[in-house]
Amino acid sequence: MSEPASPEPDTRVVQRQRAVSAFAQADGQFLADAWRRLGGDRAVTTLRGPEVGLVMVRGRAGGGGAPFNLGEASATRASVRLAEETVGHAMVLGRDRERARLAAAFDALWQVESERVAVETEVVAVVEAALAAEDHKRRSETEATKVDFFTMMRGED
């Protein structure tokens, strides 16, 4: 990240940032099931989308130099408002409209003070744990392909 972290980061911003990133990476079916449990029969008003578009993904020359445009990725965004008047947003990679709408709904629900703990423990933490478990599995599989070098002595001394 290019911007220096402020000395006293707004913890709520940091928390929401984490939560939104988790919603964006959650499985669609998982979000749908979780919404049935946590969202109840709240009215969810769609303010924008869900609409499919593109995000230009950038890289850096040499890995750390000046940015360049690598290519686009499909993305879906949505904004919703709940009965509590909180407004939630989402942008997720891919073209799954319902997943984007649910991610926005969870962002809105997260902002309802009385619901935050439930959303944190039953959605954010669960998604993060699932990602971590999948990452660990993949890293373990990659680790098994690590080359263990050994030196062979040839000839006499």
Place this chain on the structure above:
Amino acid sequence: MYVAVKGGEAAIANAHRLLADRRRGDRSVPALTLAQIAGQIALAVDRVMAEGSLYDPELAAMAVRQSRGDLIEAIFLLRAYRTTLPRFAASRPVDTAKMLIERRVSATYKDIPGGQLLGPTFDYTHRLIEPEMADNGIVAEPERREPPETTAAPRVTDILGDEAMIEADGIDDGEEPADLTRSPLAFPASRDLRLQALARGDEGFLLGLGYSTQRGYGRTHPFVGEVRIGEVEVEVDLPEFGFPVTIGRVRVTECQMVSQFTGSKSEPPKFTRGYGLVFGQLERKAMAMSLVDRALRADEFDEERRAPAQDEEFVLAHCDNVQATGFVEHLKLPHYVDFQAELELLRMMRAERPAEADSGDDRASEKEAAE
């Protein structure tokens, strides 16, 4: 006189219906699912995403199926699709140092922090067709080994960079990078524009050019400093949030190619670099891209531009396979009027020639028969 002709409507409709039939093939064989294509022909899907310049495995799988496996046709489909969509934002540059690594090797350092991770590679296979694979036998689960606590795997070029033996990445001056999808190519091209063009350029064309530099057409004497494949997070700054959010991950392949440099009056000798970064698991493409990127930087190192790979206009104007196939393939479309005009011209030229110059007119009867 210009005579417009119409026709072929029924022929075209029937041709497309025939295409659909041939695409489906034998109806007693199950149709391919998108999950099968994305999962089992994954590297073809990756190539379509990289050169189609659109990351979306499901869409790329649809394109591969629709094109019957003609990858340039599939790339064309993806490029056409992207023109129908609005662009929401540009991401922050992906951080390949924080990649979830699935493969990472260096040909320059044996003992790199994080180690040499072979991953799912074709390297060291015998390149023999395995008949037993045709029988759909049981495939064993991969071996696992507990990975180290730290996930840090510094880029090899950063290790060399610490000793100032290799040129740095260069600076980010905060300029918006050039975008060839928004404004046409102009020469001389900046490196950001070149990297964008190469990242979506044709793998075969870039492979040939990269190979040519190794064979002496723009000598670079390269080493693979590092190739790494894995997933990186895509972070976007969105005004509605006021902070950057991760919207998902994409798999990329990065290649750091290290080349010799003799130095100049102002600079001590050091290694120079070429860079490759592409969507998907496309090691050959990333390597070829890094070779060509380095070759195109000739001016920066006072190298003479003599080889095709060093000629940016030649490389950038011809590396796009959708453009190339459009111009080459249009030749098969009706050119009846153009050709008729040339034929008339040829007849006039011949008629003006003195009669004795013609060796004989036994072709005349054939010509009349053809008409």
